[in-house]
Amino acid sequence: MEIFVDSADPDEVRRVVALGWVDGVTTNPTLLARAGRGLRAAVAEIAALVRGPVSAEVLAAETEGMVHEGRTLAAISPNVVVKVPLTAAGLRAVEILAAEGIATNVTLCFSPVQALLAAKAGATYVSPFVGRLDDAGHDGMAVVAEILDIYRRYEFSTRVLVASVRHTDHVRRAALLGAHAATVPPKVLDGLCRHPMTDAGLARFAADAAAAGLSADT
Numbered sequence: 337m338e339i340f341v342d343s344a345d346p347d348e349v350r351r352v353v354a355l356g357w358v359d360g361v362t363t364n365p366t367l368l369a370r371a372g373r374g375l376r377a378a379v380a381e382i383a384a385l386v387r388g389p390v391s392a393e394v395l396a397a398e399t400e401g402m403v404h405e406g407r408t409l410a411a412i413s414p415n416v417v418v419k420v421p422l423t424a425a426g427l428r429a430v431e432i433l434a435a436e437g438i439a440t441n442v443t444l445c446f447s448p449v450q451a452l453l454a455a456k457a458g459a460t461y462v463s464p465f466v467g468r469l470d471d472a473g474h475d476g477m478a479v480v481a482e483i484l485d486i487y488r489r490y491e492f493s494t495r496v497l498v499a500s501v502r503h504t505d506h507v508r509r510a511a512l513l514g515a516h517a518a519t520v521p522p523k524v525l526d527g528l529c530r531h532p533m534t535d536a537g538l539a540r541f542a543a544d545a546a547a548a549g550l551s552a553d554t
Contacts, residue, residue, distance in 0.1 A: 337510065338388070338517035341525055342499070345371040346381040348522055353385055360388030362463075362499070362519040364419070364443070365395065376412060383413035391441045391461075391519075393419035394429075402429035410438045417460060419443045422450050427457040434458030441497065448482040455492035461517070466510075467500035476500070477509045484513055504528055 338359040341352045344367035352358050361382050368378055379392040390413065394405040406418040406429060417439040420426040430440045434457070441461040442454035446469060454462040464483060466476025483496055495516035501507060504527050510518045520528070 337515060339507070339525070339528075340388070340391075340497070340517060340519040342367070342501070342519045342521050343371075344368040344373060344378050344382070346373070346378060346385065349382050349385050352522055352525055358386070358388075358525070359517070360390060360415075360519075361386055362391040362419075362441070362497075364393050376409075379409065379416060380412050383415055386415070388415065389417045389439065389441075389461075390415055391417045391419045391443075393443065394421075397423075397425065399425045399428045399432070402426060403432050406433045406438060406440070407436075417441045419463075420459075422446075422454060422462075427453055430454070430457040430459050434460075443499070445483075446479070448479060448486055451483040451494075451496075452486055455487060455490075455494040459494045461495045461497040463497045463499040463519070465500035466498055466506055467502040469500075470502065477506065477513065480510065480515060481513050484515065 340360040340362050341349060341358050342362045343349050344363040349361055368375055383390045392409045394402045396402045396405050402420055409418050410416050418433060419441045420430050422442050422445050430442060433440050439460040441463055442459040443463045445451050445462050445464045451462045464480050469476035469479055480498055498510040498515045498518040501518055501520045501524055504524060507518050
């Protein structure tokens, strides 16, 4: 499963990419506003930091504007994936962009039927928002399971990118279900390789080594 970082801050992206196991980046207008960065400048800088896909979202609400913005964003770098909202206008834009060979990520997906339409439109990725579904009293990962089941039954090539990840267990469940990717905020990303038993074990090993006077040089 691919692991992306959900961030629009180039400095933050640079830090996590240095870990060696981050495959790509997703951005959105809220993250860009929080980072205080312009869309094109931030996407260009981030795309230069990673080899994998970098999702950049259109701002227009109608198809013509989405297509224009999508072409503009895709021209920034070969690894840019154009994020398009899951609306009727957005799905039509995805069809047009896909026909031109431009990779797309259909965002703000909240149901298996929406995901079905994204796949039929030719989306490269679809992003179900599991955390927001959980917040609304639904089981976000159950929605992901249904999407994956539908895609397998009909052999759709659209990849399921689990989004709105709140904690490491979302990542665990995404991997168990066979999701193609998950995009993770930096705080959760930092927690993926941590476990209290690992910390306790390291502390014990360090104490025992010090007590015995052990050294790698002897």
